[in-house]
Amino acid sequence: MTERRAPLFSLVLACGVSVAGTAMSALAIPWLVLSTTGSAGRTGVVGFAEMAPYVLLQVLAGPVVDRIGAKRGCVLGNAVACVLVCAIPVFHAAGGLSFGVLVVLVAVGGAVRGMADTATGPLVPAMAKLGGVPLERAAGLYSGAGRTGLLLGTPLAGVLVAGAGAPATVLVDGITFGVAAVAVMVLVPAAGSGERPGGFLAGLGEGLRFIGTDRLLLGIVVLVAATNLLDQALLSVLVPVWIRDRLHDPASVGFLGGASNIGALLGVLLAAWIGHRLPRRAIFSLGYLLGGAPPFLAMAAFGTLAPVLVITGLAGLAGGVNNPIIGAVSYERIPEHLQARVLGAIKASAWTGIPFGSLLGGALTAGTGLTLALLACGAAMLVVTLAPFVFPAWRQLDRPGVTSSR
Known part of the structure; x- marks a missing residue:
């Protein structure tokens, strides 16, 4: 049995390593731009150039992955990302890293990483x-690997940037994509035929239509996009302003972020351990309700760190339980031949509200002022997270039969 599960564990490990590299690049590449150009505007352009193609390819790469196969798409995407990201410090050392070259490298690197992540999704249920x-x-282990990569990648990048410099950190980041590519190539068997009839646009339209006709999946897409928008308003604007105005201690940003991430990781691992034995709809509904509005309301009510820290950690724990449920439901409801394009579109939809969340919070x-902004966003989050309790489509979260307690 252990040998049969080795490919899943290898895939999960590769995912964790790749996400850790992504977290490192999120700090190291902006730092490299700032240290070489001194321009915050150019730093923002590079960040956009990296993430916009990444999100776009989550939607567009599905038919391509169907054509070449999930394993090949995962390996190819990570391998090309390795080459492109490693090229950044090489060009920098050679004196040829102009701003235009950097933008092209991070944009194409983001695009191929989007394809790699789209290809990874169908490998998990297989x-x-x-x-x-x-x-x-399986979904919990996959999500937990991503959470662990984020949790470890950012502080590791900070240590490396301080000790070895931003170019060396970017090089390590590129190597992580190469490690992920080799791990999947050697240890994970192929899944699916890799042959799908029809053209690119037809395949893309088929995947998007499937989401539109499945009310539960459409509800998940809308719920995740809306809550991510409000979470981004909290993280990017409301938390920094609350800390500046009420705590006057910038270090508290790290404490709150750590509490949320650790809580979310524990929630994911808990769901991975016993989630298949629990009633899905009840756990999912309570998880979103308890993980959504409480941090907003706590910050509106309190002016000290301790109670907000505890509530933020517990909210992260409650919200973390939901990711494995979303993954399992998606794997069950999406036909195997549509998984690459549909899972990619679902993941991309989670990002659609994020750029607007910062604008909303600001x-x-x-x-209206900080307190009213917190209350307004908290009330909106409460209304949104009541959806699984109200709308009949969410009843489909419950399994049609009794599951085993494997």
């Missing part, structure tokens, strides 16, 4: 089936 692992557990805070 490896779970091969190893006889419940889907909630506009509300400037127009």
Whole structure:
């Protein structure tokens, strides 16, 4: 049984390493731009150039992955990302890293990483089936690897930037994509035929239509996009302003972020452990309700760190339980031949509101003040997270039969 599960564990490990590299680049590449150009505007351009193609390819790469196969797409995307990201410090050392070259490298690198992540999604249920692992557990391990990579990648990048410099940190980041590519190539078997009839636009339209006709998946897409928008308003604007105005201690940003991330990781691992034995709709609904509005309301009510820290950590724990459920439901409801394009579109939809969240938080805070902005966003989050309790489509979260307690 252990040998049958080795491909799933290898895939999960590769995901964690790749996400850690992504977290490192999120700090190291902007720092490199700032240290070489001194321009915050150019730093923002590079960040956009990296993330916009990444999100776009989450939607567009599905038909390509269907054509070449999930494993090949994952390996190819990570391998090309390795080459492109490693080229940044090489060009820098040679004196040829102009701003235009950097933008091109990070844009194409973001695009191929988007393809790699789109290809990874369909491999998870295939490896779970091969190893006889419940889907909630497989989705939880996959999500947990991503959370762990984010949790470790950012502080590791800070240490490396301080000790070895931004170019060396970017080089390490590029190597992580190469490690992920080799791990998947050697240790993960192929899944699916890699041959799908029809053209690119037809395949893309088929995937998007599938989401539109499945009310539960469409509800998940809308819920995740809306809550991410409000979470971004909290993280990018409301938290920094609250800390500046009430705590006057910038170090508290790290404490709150750490509490949320650790809580979310624990929630993911808990769901991976026992999630397949629990009633999905009840856990999912409570997880979103308890993980959504409480941090907003706590910050509106308190002016000290301790209670907000505790509530933020517990909210992260509650919200973390939901990712494995979303993954398991998606794997169950999406036909195997559509998984690459549909899973990519679902993941990309989670990012759609994020750029607007910062604008919303800034506009509300400037127009109404911090407390009213927190209450308004908290009330909106409460209304949004009541959806699974209200709308009949969410009843489909419950399994049609009794699951085993493997």
